[in-house]
Amino acid sequence: MTSTVDTPADAARPTPPSGLVTVARAPGWVRYALLAVGLLTALWLPNGLYPAVAVDILCWALFAVAVDLLLGFTGLMSFGHAAFWGTSAYVTGLVAIHLGLPFPVAVLAGALTAAALAVPIGYLAVKRTGIYFAMVTLAFAQLVYYVANEWRSVTRGENGLQGVPRELFGLDLRDDYYFYYAILPIVLLGLAAAWRIVHSPFGRVLVGIRDNPARARALGYPVHRYKLTAFVLSGFIAGLGGGLFAVGHRFVSLDVLHWTTSGKAVIVVVLGGIGTLWGGVLGAAIVVRLEDWLSFSGFEAIGLVTGGIFVLVVLLFRRGIWGSVAALVTRWWAARRR
Amino acid sequence: MTGFLQNTFNGLVSGAFYALLALGLAVIFGMLRVVNFAHGAFYMLGAFGAYVLLTEAGVPFWAALVIMPLGLAVVGMALERAFIHRLTRLDPLYNFLLTFGLTLILQDLVKLRYGVQSSPYQTPSALAGSVDFGVFDFPTYRVFILGFAVAVCVGVWWLLTNTRIGMVVRASTERPELTQAFGINVGRWVTPVFGFGIGLAGLAGVLAAPMRAVNPLMGADLIIVVFAVVVIGGLGSIFGSVAAGFGIGLVQAWGEAYLSDFPIVSQTIVFVVMAVVLLWRPAGLFGREEAPA
Numbered sequence: 001m002t003s004t005v006d007t008p009a010d011a012a013r014p015t016p017p018s019g020l021v022t023v024a025r026a027p028g029w030v031r032y033a034l035l036a037v038g039l040l041t042a043l044w045l046p047n048g049l050y051p052a053v054a055v056d057i058l059c060w061a062l063f064a065v066a067v068d069l070l071l072g073f074t075g076l077m078s079f080g081h082a083a084f085w086g087t088s089a090y091v092t093g094l095v096a097i098h099l100g101l102p103f104p105v106a107v108l109a110g111a112l113t114a115a116a117l118a119v120p121i122g123y124l125a126v127k128r129t130g131i132y133f134a135m136v137t138l139a140f141a142q143l144v145y146y147v148a149n150e151w152r153s154v155t156r157g158e159n160g161l162q163g164v165p166r167e168l169f170g171l172d173l174r175d176d177y178y179f180y181y182a183i184l185p186i187v188l189l190g191l192a193a194a195w196r197i198v199h200s201p202f203g204r205v206l207v208g209i210r211d212n213p214a215r216a217r218a219l220g221y222p223v224h225r226y227k228l229t230a231f232v233l234s235g236f237i238a239g240l241g242g243g244l245f246a247v248g249h250r251f252v253s254l255d256v257l258h259w260t261t262s263g264k265a266v267i268v269v270v271l272g273g274i275g276t277l278w279g280g281v282l283g284a285a286i287v288v289r290l291e292d293w294l295s296f297s298g299f300e301a302i303g304l305v306t307g308g309i310f311v312l313v314v315l316l317f318r319r320g321i322w323g324s325v326a327a328l329v330t331r332w333w334a335a336r337r338r
Numbered sequence: 339m340t341g342f343l344q345n346t347f348n349g350l351v352s353g354a355f356y357a358l359l360a361l362g363l364a365v366i367f368g369m370l371r372v373v374n375f376a377h378g379a380f381y382m383l384g385a386f387g388a389y390v391l392l393t394e395a396g397v398p399f400w401a402a403l404v405i406m407p408l409g410l411a412v413v414g415m416a417l418e419r420a421f422i423h424r425l426t427r428l429d430p431l432y433n434f435l436l437t438f439g440l441t442l443i444l445q446d447l448v449k450l451r452y453g454v455q456s457s458p459y460q461t462p463s464a465l466a467g468s469v470d471f472g473v474f475d476f477p478t479y480r481v482f483i484l485g486f487a488v489a490v491c492v493g494v495w496w497l498l499t500n501t502r503i504g505m506v507v508r509a510s511t512e513r514p515e516l517t518q519a520f521g522i523n524v525g526r527w528v529t530p531v532f533g534f535g536i537g538l539a540g541l542a543g544v545l546a547a548p549m550r551a552v553n554p555l556m557g558a559d560l561i562i563v564v565f566a567v568v569v570i571g572g573l574g575s576i577f578g579s580v581a582a583g584f585g586i587g588l589v590q591a592w593g594e595a596y597l598s599d600f601p602i603v604s605q606t607i608v609f610v611v612m613a614v615v616l617l618w619r620p621a622g623l624f625g626r627e628e629a630p631a
């Protein structure tokens with residue numbers, strides 16, 4: 001590569017910005033080995049963990065990847081993604097209860113509704129950047145929360161939606177163990193879609209916008225429209241996770257829309273590593289497992305622990321787990337080749 | 339007409355809380371470029387502190403009104419030195435996340451010790467009863483809150499515009515490097531200003547104790563409304579934050595009174611206003627467009 005032409009498609013950066021890039025630059029066999037390990041872990045998971053926890057990890061993995069798509073690859077921190085996760089959970093629950101459709105159809109309906117909701121919210125929110133974007137998305141998510149809280153005839157208010165069925169062509173999915181394998185293909189599809197988005201020309205433009213919006217604009221890219229598209233796609237993926245979460249728990253409560261849920265999604269991504277995509281999956285597994293363990297051992301102040309993790313990660317460990325490991329491996333690799 | 343005046347008055351009273359909280363957020367943001375998520379938690383600590391002081395040490399309201407803001411300002415300053423300071427050179431998002439984590443910790447600590455149920459706080463006897471304004475009368479305590487909050491806001495305004503400290507703070511808000519180049523030690527003022535903002539949140543909390551239910555989550559949802567308020571007013575603008583605070587209080591009270599068939603309106607109107615402002619003036623009513631990031 002002797003060309004000095006700098007296009008957003010290969011936006012030159014002095015250092016690899018993220019662990020994902022490190023992985024993409026790794027030799028082929030490393031990437032395939034990582035993929036194989038990931039898939040085998042996913043297949044084994046409900047045998048090693050309580051299956052209900054494994055189901056939660058899958059849902060939260062989608063949620064985290066959706067948030068990282070914006071935070072890591074578009075440079076927008078949404079602090080209101082519970083709006084999409086929760087809206088989809090409610091719509092999925094309502095469709096499954098009232099229409100008795102197979103759960104994947106209900107989840108799709110929920111995710112599409114979430115994406116539709118992401119259009120107006122995203123349209124307004126992308127007018128601001130940085131910290132303002134976080135505050136605006138947070139505020140709109142709270143609006144959705146209040147609406148759900150007041151609209152008791154549909155959402156049942158504080159009682160929540162109960163008895164969301166796990167209908168799938170008469171298969172018996174009441175056991176969480178089998179349900180895990182029923183949703184695994186959907187989750188993998190969602191994760192693959194996120195990977196595809198990041199590695200598409202569209203995704204490269206997003207990274208270009210993240211790194212230098214002025215230049216992207218000067219090159220003729222409609223920055224707002226790109227950001228909005230990313231926001232809607234992210235809302236859809238978060239919606240997939242939220243819908244599966246509703247079916248997984250067979251219950252939807254107002255918690256799914258609360259700002260603490262939005263915050264938890266961001267914690268998961270930062271812990272895993274911003275801009276690493278798969279780091280979010282790892283973060284989801286750790287946080288979900290930890291919270292389950294804490295509530296199982298009767299510890300009431302879960303916020304104390306998650307908040308503490310958050311403070312420590314932000315202060316000491318900003319690259320996150322995946323980012324730190326990737327940086328270590330890169331350094332080792334570079335030293336070996338010298 | 340009487341009803342209208344009463345609603346307007348109540349709107350101004352709840353606006354006073356928004357204004358005090360938004361003012362603290364704006365002062366902190368101006369100096370540190372930090373959006374303090376924990377502001378609602380410090381408001382809660384102010385109210386809880388007043389409650390604990392009264393029930394466990396018999397400290398009266400008036401003393402708490404001095405002790406809590408000062409005490410929390412010291413806590414805030416320690417916090418700034420210990421944590422926030424380390425992250426101010428980085429993307430402001432990191433401090434937002436840090437203070438979010440602190441919020442969860444503070445809320446759960448209070449919850450562990452005192453549970454989630456609300457505790458009543460007796461209105462101080464000097465402010466019990468009501469004031470007769472001729473055509474209607476108002477609870478004395480609310481009149482006091484309104485007067486007090488307006489006095490604080492005017493006082494801060496005077497401090498910023500008429501004193502040397504205020505001048506330094508304003509200059510470092512606008513052009514930190516240039517102010518530094520003039521030989522003014524900007525860093526020296528960062529910690530006190532953060533403490534001051536936290537103190538304002540604590541003050542609002544003490545004022546709220548006799549009027550609102552004191553519980554560990556009282557600041558949790560409030561802070562998000564205050565975020566919307568500062569987006570409406572323009573986060574960089576101190577005047578805008580205060581004006582938007584009172585304005586939103588009014589709009590909410592009127593919405594509650596005249597659209598009482600739709601209880602959803604008073605809760606959500608602030609977000610609708612925010613949406614309209616974002617469409618019309620993305621930088622906020624009194625804000626200036628930030629440099630394209």
